[in-house]
Amino acid sequence: MNSTDLPRLTVRSPADLIAAVPYLLGFHPAESIVVVAMSGSRIVFAARSDLPGDADPREAAGHIAAVTARQGADSATVIGYGPAAQVTPALDALRDVLADAGLAVLDALRVTDGRWWSYLCTEPDCCPPEGNAYDPRASSVPAAAVFAGQVALPDRATLARQVAPIGEATMRPAIERAEQRLTALLAGAPASDLLGRRALRVAGVAAYRAARRRHRDGERLTDDEVAWLCLLLTHLPVRDHAWERTDGRVEDVAFWSELLRRAEPELIAAPGALLAFAAWRDGQGALAAVALERVLAEHPDYSLALLMDDLLRRGVPPSRLDGWPIDGSATGSKRGKRRPRRRQPRRRDQ
Structure with a gap:
């Protein structure tokens, strides 16, 4: 199943x-x-x-x-x-x-x-x-x-612990290394690359693909991989690239759960919102809700988290948005719709 x-x-x-x-x-x-x-x-x-x-x-x-x-x-x-x-x-x-x-x-x-x-x-x-x-x-x-x-x-508290921070002391040095790497990336971008946007997106796509590939192979991501990807996800084109490729698959939920739990608080907004999206697509409304609670406690104005919170509170079924954001207005991308999902009982919690 x-x-x-x-x-x-x-x-x-x-x-x-x-x-x-x-x-x-x-x-x-x-x-x-x-x-x-x-x-x-x-x-x-x-x-x-x-x-x-x-x-x-x-x-x-x-x-x-x-x-x-x-x-x-x-x-x-x-x-x-x-x-x-x-x-x-x-x-x-x-x-x-x-x-x-x-x-x-x-x-x-x-x-x-x-x-x-x-x-x-x-x-x-x-x-x-x-x-x-x-x-x-x-x-x-x-x-x-x-x-x-x-x-x-x-109980619900047990569910909330599934998105609780792991609290690895080694993540803070990894974030500092990621920030230095980002500074070097932007400094090396050509003058024609305004604000280094192209360099950021290229690096973000590469980091996302590598992390997903290693995760699918059952390998644990290193602290540096987690910190680098989470830092790049703070840039919307990188976040939206990952969002377009996130659905309600088991591997999506597992991947974003790991990143949310291992990321430092200042970097949890994108992984947490993407976990909520994946869980909502899978019919796991309660998991989506606890992920959003954690994100919004740290980042109360994060737009994707607010959007997902609104969808949950209004009880919008995932089938209503099949193919979104691929064929929606969030990114302007037109890659075609995802395959239809089978109808399932939907779960919601607040």
């Missing part, structure tokens, strides 16, 4: 759906509201947000409902994780705004301490007042998901 083929998980009961949610999101939710959107009998979208806490539940519900309504879904199941005092008003608000958006709410569930309750079922035989105990191990869903190569991390 490649990264564009999420497994078909057969869901026959609320317990099965609860068991499936961590694999739809990529991690086990807690203190959360989750929407699982359907088109017919097919799951097309899963989104998560924090419980609103003291905030107006209708405001939070309105945002996640608006995102869900744009996914081509006709129905949804909503699930709240946490104590009843926090989950109930959040789910009530979400059910109302989903209905106002024209989506049928198939069920509304609360999950607390290994038990689940339905807000729509009043039959004591199947939905007793004390709730239903559930054990995900009793469902066939986790086994099917694991067999298909899907992973459900323990």
Whole structure:
């Protein structure tokens, strides 16, 4: 199974759906509201947000409902994780705004301490007042998901650690060497090369190609290779060259993850934004979100990160932009469209 083929998980009961949610999101939710959107009998979208806490539940519900309504879904199941005092008003608000958006709410569930309750079922035989105990191990869903190569991390913090800095002390000297190399490159550019732009792009393309080739061969990039490429990626023509060649492939996600984790904070903007793009293209909205959080904390005005953050917040599906930025306006390049991607359930997290 490649990264564009999420497994078909057969869901026959609320317990099965609860068991499936961590694999739809990529991690086990807690203190959360989750929407699982359907088109017919097919799951097309899963989104998560924090419980609103003291905030107006209708405001939070309105945002996640608006995102869900744009996914081509006709129905949804909503699930709240946490104590009843926090989950109930959040789910009530979400059910109302989903209905106002024209989506049928198939069920509304609360999950607390290994038990689940339905807000729509009043039959004591199947939905007793004390709730239903559930054990995900009793469902066939986790086994099917694991067999298909899907992973459900323990929580969102574990996911965030996948983009956390490695903190190699040797990177700072490597950056200093890269800066000296860049100074020499610009000094050696011919007078006809205004501001050394051509020399920068040639060097950037060469560095990107060499790094991708070594990464595909399973070789670990040296500190100097990481520092040099990340420094060159601060120049937009180099960044856009890499962007045009980034899609939702496993190797794209792995490559940009490594660069983001190893780069020093001042150089993480391009690798982090490109990781977010690759993860979003692969349907890994939660991974894209944590990558963007890290980038925007250091570089709040970085345009590509802001663009990706807007796409995630509006729930734009990757299929809407097949071929972009190759055939889009971002770079003006016209190399032709990428091959169409198979439709898959989309995951979003905020």
